Amino acid sequence: MDIFLTALAELFAPGHFVYLLGGVVLGLVIGVIPGIGGLFGLTILVPLTYTLDPIAAFSLLLGMASVTTTSDTVPAVLIGVPGTVGAAATVLDGHALAKKGEAARALGAAYSASMIGGVFGAILLSLALPVMRPVVLLLNYGDLLAITIFGLTLVAMLSGQDQLKGLLAACLGALVACAGLDPHEGAERWTFDLLYLWDGVPVAIVFLGIFGIPELATILRRDRVLQGESDDHDRRKLVQGMGETLRNWRLVLRSGGIGAMLGALPGVGVTVIEWLAYGDAARSRKPDEPEFGTGNIRGVIAPESANNAKEGGSLLPTLAFGIPGSAPMSILLGAFALHGIVPGPRMLDEQAPLVITMILTIALANVLATGFCLGLTPLLAKIARVRATTLVPLALVFVVFGAFQYNKDVFDLIFLLAFGVLGIMMRGLGWSRPAFALGFVLGPNLESFFFLSYQISGWDWLTQPLVVVCLAVAASIVLRQLLKSYRSRSERGVVPPKQADLAFLVLLLGLGVAGFVSLVSLPFAAKVFPSGLAAITAALAAALVLRAVLRWRESTEQSAWPVGADLRFLLLVIVLGAALLSLGHLLGPAAFILGVGLFFGYSPRHLAFATLGVTSVLWLLFDVATPQNWPAPLLF
Amino acid sequence: MNFRKFLMPLTLAALAVAAPVRAADTVALQVGYGPGGSFDIMARLFADHLGKHLDGNPTVVVENVPGAGSLKLARLIADKGATDGSQIGTISGALGLMPVFDPEGGFDPANVRYIASASKESSYCITPKSSGITSLAEFVKSNGKAGATGKSSSTYTYSAAIKAALGGTYDIVTGFGGGNEIDLAMERGDIQVRCGISLTVVGQADMLERYRILGEIGTVSKGPVTDEPFVLDMVSDPAERAALELVFSSTRMHHPYIVSKDTPEETVMALRKAFAETAADPAFLADAETRGVVVDLTDGGEVEALIEGFRNADPAILQRAREMVQ
Missing domain, CATH: 3.40.190.150 (Bordetella uptake gene, domain 1)
Structure with a gap:
């Protein structure tokens, strides 16, 4: 208790608290901007901490890193663009709620879930500290593999009405994740002789393309996020959302537990966590709730709680082993060394006050961030009522810029566009994008965990208790879902446009076959996993083509897909990309906003504000705060 | 305005x-x-x-x-x-x-x-003290496992070259996400040895208390950190030694x-x-x-x-x- 009070007093000392506040504010700003996340923030901040004392330094660093996942909800809910890769799952239900005029409710639920999740993660961290080492050491690659397989069965929950299409979408996601050098032989798989693809397509670019681009296209078509009049009772809705989080406290703690536990296991990867929490919540949907993906508040609460809790979790192995649970944590580990702090088992005795201070920092940062966000929400919720012709170009600049700053390579833009097209097609044709995302994040884990556990213990991992439990639960889920879909097979609702859907299926069939054939000459270990996937993809696509042909004559209602509007939006993305490349990273976006503003007839004042505002934010963040070597514009 | x-x-x-x-x-x-x-x-x-x-x-x-x-x-x-x-x-x-x-x-x-x-x-081979392995010679002749990231990484090339030069019988597990994951697998006892770790890293935290250094990898010895042998000196055949030296020269x-x-x-x-x-x-x-x-x-x-x-x-x-x- 003494240690606890000392730590608390240290944290609230004016010289330290200021840094915590500063870190939290910066973390919130970074979270809102698509494409960058906590890692970006840490690379800015670590050099600034060289001269600080350890408590001030870690107040700043942890304050920042703990809260990017609170504010990344804002763009996710309001404009359907994930603020960090950790918010992609929040987009599904959060943005659906915003479209119904419930943005404030979704945000209220999200922030409070983030806070409780974050604080719960921190508490779990402090309780687990003494037993952490044995627990982490107990779980081996076989267990991780079983957890991954269990995670994959959640695809069934995220597939919407059509299970087979959901499965195919997941296979496609996993196939995309296989592109790049394989982890064993270093053989090139589907890299098309592009160095860019050696490390695969960046996760953030895939998510921005799959989720962000289609949503922005929809907003532009609909004129604003929120259609029709709303009653403008944002404060009341905010409180309603918070109340819903509290009522769903079991879900909050359960998702927080998933986040903290998986965050503590090095190698699982942070992008996996929120999707598992989301799928887990979807699994327990009650019959009277809305479908997940159509605006179910529990679909907002679960991933938000999990992704704030994981920060606490991933600090665990960093402290207890000196083994970082995530990339931001490896930067933090470097910062430990700078400040003469020695992570490892002894840290818990020798540096106990500092450890407690860090845990408190995480908890306090979460509370502060939620306070800030709640205070700002009535203002932010109005974004849903801003005209799309203003909102979409501005948001698009940040999405495209966020993608481009990854490698500053033209392929950043090309792949953003390509995945944007894929996202638009999947949305238009009623394919599950969450299933794709789950396949994409879990695919690489499945491959690498399988090979590692096989090399270490052959097939013995199959007899481990946790593996048996995980696989049994997974099998029962799949069986139940199969039965359910068999029973409800006669109730088919609206189907997507038939011709386009068939064309897409044929494309996937071709992709599966071509993928399989192209891998034939690779070493066995490099090709076995992607070849298997390609074969399953081709088989599923063939089955669906057959089904589509057999059902061709059935007269069912077809959903509309406004292809023209989507194509016009893609043109806008191309124009912005071209401006960015030809005029440079500041002038390009500025010229784009000017041009778009003139085209849509902004008022002169509005035009000047938009152009200046966007340019100065980009300049402050990407030139002043983080000087970077931007490629020279093509035109001069 | x-x-x-x-x-x-x-x-x-x-x-x-x-x-x-x-x-x-x-x-x-x-x-x-x-x-x-x-x-x-x-x-x-x-x-x-x-x-x-x-x-x-x-x-x-x-x-x-x-x-x-x-x-x-x-x-x-x-x-x-x-x-x-x-x-x-x-x-x-x-x-x-x-x-x-x-x-x-x-x-x-x-x-x-x-x-x-x-x-x-120099680079080093290490094992956790809990593995019970006391020397590189003992590990080389065992059916233990060494961990590596990719096949082009030094964690693999050093382990493979030592195995070849000393007639080793151990296995090399590849595909770890990074050195940190190899270390964790060693702590768990899934594998026993990692070759290709620098003294900067070994010296960090309390690693030297928990790990035993089994051998020094390099072309010129920097002198033992604990009492570990210089791996090149364990090879007597001049041609073998020259080949191993080439591998270690990175x-x-x-x-x-x-x-x-x-x-x-x-x-x-x-x-x-x-x-x-x-x-x-x-x-x-x-x-x-x-x-x-x-x-x-x-x-x-x-x-x-x-x-x-x-x-x-x-x-x-x-x-x-x-x-x-x-």
Whole structure:
């Protein structure tokens, strides 16, 4: 208790608290901007901490890193663009709620879930500290593999009405994740002789393309996020959302537990966590709730709680082993060394006050961030009522810029566009994008965990208790879902446009076959996993083509897909990309906003504000705060 | 607010200011690995001090370009690196041996210029004390497991070469996500040994209390840290020893910094001089000590000569070295 009070007093000392506040504010700003996340923030901040004392330094660093996942909800809910890769799952239900005029409710639920999740993660961290080492050491690659397989069965929950299409979408996601050098032989798989693809397509670019681009296209078509009049009772809705989080406290703690536990296991990867929490919540949907993906508040609460809790979790192995649970944590580990702090088992005795201070920092940062966000929400919720012709170009600049700053390579833009097209097609044709995302994040884990556990213990991992439990639960889920879909097979609702859907299926069939054939000459270990996937993809696509042909004559209602509007939006993305490349990273976006503003007839004042505002934010963040070597514009 | 009088000129002024903010006055120090690792830490250390030893005192920024154990960055710089000294890359030292081990591997060190190598420390094989293994000789003849990341990484090449040279019977588990994951698997007892870890890392935290150093990997011994043998000395056959020495020689050019081959000679020289001055700068040295980084600079010219030497080695020894890391 003494240690606890000392730590608390240290944290609230004016010289330290200021840094915590500063870190939290910066973390919130970074979270809102698509494409960058906590890692970006840490690379800015670590050099600034060289001269600080350890408590001030870690107040700043942890304050920042703990809260990017609170504010990344804002763009996710309001404009359907994930603020960090950790918010992609929040987009599904959060943005659906915003479209119904419930943005404030979704945000209220999200922030409070983030806070409780974050604080719960921190508490779990402090309780687990003494037993952490044995627990982490107990779980081996076989267990991780079983957890991954269990995670994959959640695809069934995220597939919407059509299970087979959901499965195919997941296979496609996993196939995309296989592109790049394989982890064993270093053989090139589907890299098309592009160095860019050696490390695969960046996760953030895939998510921005799959989720962000289609949503922005929809907003532009609909004129604003929120259609029709709303009653403008944002404060009341905010409180309603918070109340819903509290009522769903079991879900909050359960998702927080998933986040903290998986965050503590090095190698699982942070992008996996929120999707598992989301799928887990979807699994327990009650019959009277809305479908997940159509605006179910529990679909907002679960991933938000999990992704704030994981920060606490991933600090665990960093402290207890000196083994970082995530990339931001490896930067933090470097910062430990700078400040003469020695992570490892002894840290818990020798540096106990500092450890407690860090845990408190995480908890306090979460509370502060939620306070800030709640205070700002009535203002932010109005974004849903801003005209799309203003909102979409501005948001698009940040999405495209966020993608481009990854490698500053033209392929950043090309792949953003390509995945944007894929996202638009999947949305238009009623394919599950969450299933794709789950396949994409879990695919690489499945491959690498399988090979590692096989090399270490052959097939013995199959007899481990946790593996048996995980696989049994997974099998029962799949069986139940199969039965359910068999029973409800006669109730088919609206189907997507038939011709386009068939064309897409044929494309996937071709992709599966071509993928399989192209891998034939690779070493066995490099090709076995992607070849298997390609074969399953081709088989599923063939089955669906057959089904589509057999059902061709059935007269069912077809959903509309406004292809023209989507194509016009893609043109806008191309124009912005071209401006960015030809005029440079500041002038390009500025010229784009000017041009778009003139085209849509902004008022002169509005035009000047938009152009200046966007340019100065980009300049402050990407030139002043983080000087970077931007490629020279093509035109001069 | 009057638009014509005030905002429009301001907008144009902002655009005019924005336009020239370009690459010209920054130097990018690109790291072939992700943030947080030893290459990243070393590059960030240099980035903080290199600028003041370069003409015009440019801002030096660190960029991470991870991929294929830094082979991606090496290829990027060889193929289309900037030739004005504004793009410097730090890559695996082992890539300097690529023509020897994997001529088809896609990178030839002759296609870049070496500015410097920042370290020539030995590498080590370690095992957790809990594994019960007391010596390298004991492990080599056991049916234990050594951990490695990819097959082109030093964690694999060192383990494979030691196994070949000493007639080992152990297995090598590949595919770990990074050195940290290998360490965790050792703690768990899934595997027993990791070869290819630097003293900077071994010296961190309380690792020396929990781990036993089994052997020193290098071409010249730095003297034992504990009581571990120098691995080369465990091989008596001269040809075998020469081949193993070739595999280990990447330790002599650890943390190399490279630029495009088409960089003018005077720019290469200026960069080499700037690195040498930085490494002797008292502020830099003090900073290195705070961050726990050991810097032992070798001039780029020397590194290039070293690589040329490998290429001209006895073909039989080259062949044997190649077999060792298969």
